[in-house]
Amino acid sequence: MPGSLTDRLASLRGWRADGAACLAGALSALALPPIHVVPVLLxxxxxxxxxxxxxRGPLVAARRGWWFGFGxxxxxxxxxxxxxxFEAARFxxxxxxxxxxxxxxxxxxIVVPAALARYARPGWPAAVVLAGxxxxxxxxxxxxxxxxxWNPLxxxxxxxxxxxxxxIQAASLVGVHGLTLATILLAAAPLYGWIGRAGALLALLLWCGFGVARLQQPLPKAPDLTVMLIQGDVPQGQKWDSALMVSIFRRYLDLTHQAVARADGHPVVVVWPETASPAQLQTxxxxRQLISEAADxxxxxxxxxxxDQDDRPRNSLFAIGAGGVIEGIYDKWHLVPFGEYQPDWLPIGIQVVPGGGxxxxxxxxxLHIPGLPPVGVLICYEAIFPSQVIxxxxRPDxxxxxxxxxxxxxxxxxxxxLAAARLRAVEEGLPLLRAANTGISAAFDSRGHELARLGMQQMGILPVRLPGALPPPLYARAxxxxxxxxxILAVIAGFLAGKTRRHIKSGSIRRK
Structure with a gap:
């Protein structure tokens, strides 16, 4: 950035500075999926x-960081x-x-990172502290x-x-949080000197080179299994309508029958989306018998x-085998605050989620299901949590x-x-197959490459040959x-860089 512009930005005070921070944060959202205007971060x-x-001090810097985050x-x-x-009548x-x-x-x-960066020397040391x-x-x-x-940078x-x-291949080494650190350091490059900018460019080229090289490596042999992802396309307003439950269930049965018929006798597993069955499969x-018959x-x-035994509802996935036998059950553990459960810290008397959720x-x-490779289950919201999915x-396949x-x-x-789910595939080195009620249903191999998708608001079947799994990458192990x-190291390095520079300057003055 030109020196005159950086000086003008630094001279802003009061609401003008807060407004500029908020606008910069809002524009940064354009870099996020699905728009991906990444250069705006520069x-x-x-x-x-x-x-x-x-x-003028760390508290003011913290306030400006808050406004950036708010935008x-x-x-x-x-x-x-x-x-x-969808719940406008109540909420x-x-x-x-x-x-x-x-x-x-x-x-x-964002308040603390911004305040910490205020203590660091301007330029790349402040950027390193902010990123860390x-x-x-x-x-x-x-x-x-x-x-x-949600939405890490x-x-x-x-x-x-x-x-x-x-x-995204670098996520196999450092995860999405590591990509965030690198993103902030690269985006701050206009404030560096020419050596710093050259270093940022070299780092970006190495990043790209690693990604290209990793994609060229062959994947392990895939199991002989076709996954049939079912997308029922049931609008949310109809999903729990008691008058429509039978027709919705029949829709999934029909799609399941069609999916298995397509397999032509080859090994197959059918996947329905979250809470797709209006019937209580547990009881x-x-x-369950009708599901098994539809799936042959x-x-x-x-x-x-x-x-459960306490009569509390659980958001679950059932593995239904031949004859309607329950071969396994997975219960969602990362629940959506205010959507699926009521946080304990809410004041007593405030009821947002009936019965506590x-x-x-x-x-x-x-889940170890007869006839299938071991599978790790993620229900909806759980896909956004790095390193907490298996x-x-x-380790599943x-x-x-x-x-x-x-x-x-x-x-x-x-x-x-969907973007979050794709990154989990890279981080864990495992294929991820996604069945969504109204879309987007999709399949990614163990390097996050998209194999197939069924777009928004379509009813249909997405058949995918299950890819092979990679050995656990570095991030999956660490x-x-x-x-x-x-x-931690970035914050320490940024502060030490400022102290080292001051010591060098002090020594030069004494020698003069």
């Missing part, structure tokens, strides 16, 4: 760093309003405040209040097609609600993600959700400790 991240440099999350999460509109009052309120909370995670602090904040965002790690590289395949023997005895993985499952689990002590994105309409929400360590 303007917005330097703008944030200039505003931090011009702040970023306000635009990036606008689609949440779509879900509220109409939430429509104008839900997304701004959530954006305000998430923006608080941002990664640590995103890790906190994954756990605080059960977590909401590292997801901007989940571009369509081959360019995206190349850029409805007849419903082939295994079916079907989403359904069940009730769903009960949590025990955590990631591998049981590392019982593939992952299946069932979801109901009908809540989000035809917005950016389902597409951002987990979140790797980006945590990288974030």
């Amino acid at each position: 303007a917005t991240v330097p703008t944030l760093l200039c505003l931090i440099r011009g702040a 970023l999350y306000l635009i990036g999460l606008y689609w949440i309003t779509e879900a509220i509109l 109409w009052w939430l429509v104008p405040i839900a997304v701004p309120g959530l954006a305000a909370v998430l923006a608080a995670f 602090g941002w990664v640590l904040a995103d890790l906190a965002r994954q756990f605080v209040a059960t977590g909401f790690p 590292g997801s901007v590289w989940e571009l369509p097609g081959y360019p995206g395949d190349v850029m 409805d023997d007849r419903a 005895g082939a295994p079916v993985l079907a989403g359904s609600v069940r009730f 769903f009960a949590r499952g025990p955590g990631p689990r591998t 049981d590392p002590a019982d 593939w992952m299946v993600n069932v979801t109901n994105d009908a809540w989000f309409g035809n917005s950016t929400g389902p597409r951002q959700h 987990g979140l400790w790797l980006p945590f360590g990288a974030g």
Whole structure:
């Protein structure tokens, strides 16, 4: 960035500085899936760093970081309003405040990184501190209040097609949090000197080279299995209509019968989306029998609600075998706050989720189903949690993600959700197959390459030959400790760089 422009940004005060930070954050959302205007970060991240440099102290820098985060999350999460509109009769009052309120909370995670960067020397040291602090904040965002790690900046590289395949391969080493750190450092390059810019360009070329080389390596032999992903395309407004439940169930049975007929006798497994079955599969023997008959005895993985021994509902996936036998059950454990459960920290007397909502499952689990390779299950929201999607002590051969994105309409929400699932495939080195109620259903191999998809608001069957699994990549073995360590080291390195520079200058003055 030209010196005059950086100086003007740094000189802004009061609401002008806050407004510039908010606008920069909002523009940064254009880099996120599915828009992917990644070059915009070359303007917005330097703008944030200039505003931090011009702040009169760390508290002012923190406020400007908050405004940047508010703009970023306000635009990036606008689609949440779509879900509220389905319950507008009960929650109409939430429509104008839900997304701004959530954006305000998430923006608080940018406060500390911005304040820390104010203490660092301007230029690349401040960028390194900001990047490291941002990664640590995103890790906190994954756990605080059960977590909401939606739209990490590292997801901007989940571009369509081959360019995206190349850029996301580095997630196998450092995960999406590591990509976030690299993204901020690269985006801040306009503030570096020519040596720093050359280094950033070299790093980007090495990143691309690693991606190209990894994609050229052959995948392991695939098992002889075809996965039939069923997309029923049931609008959210009809999903729990008691008058339509029989017709919805029949729709899934018909699609299952057609899918198995296509297999022509080859091994097959059928996957229904999240809560696709309106029947209670836990207790409805007849419903399970009808599913087995429609599948001609082939295994079916079907989403359904069940009730535990305490009569609490659970969002589950059932493995239905020949004769309607239940071969396995997986219970969702990462529940959506205010959607599937009521957080304990809400004041007593405020009832948002009737009865407290769903009960949590025990955590990631591998299902061992006769005739199938071991499978790790992710139900909807669980796909956005890096390094928390499989049981590392019982590593599966593939992952299946069932979801109901009908809540989000035809917005950016389902597409951002799909991008997160693609990154999980790269991080774990496992193929991921996704069945979504209204779309997007898709299949990714163990390097995140898209094999097939069925678009939004279509009813149909997506047959996919199950790809082979890779050995656990570095990130799958190290987990979140790797980006945590990288974030800590980046903050320390940024501060030490400033001290080293000051010591060198002090020595030069004394010699003179």
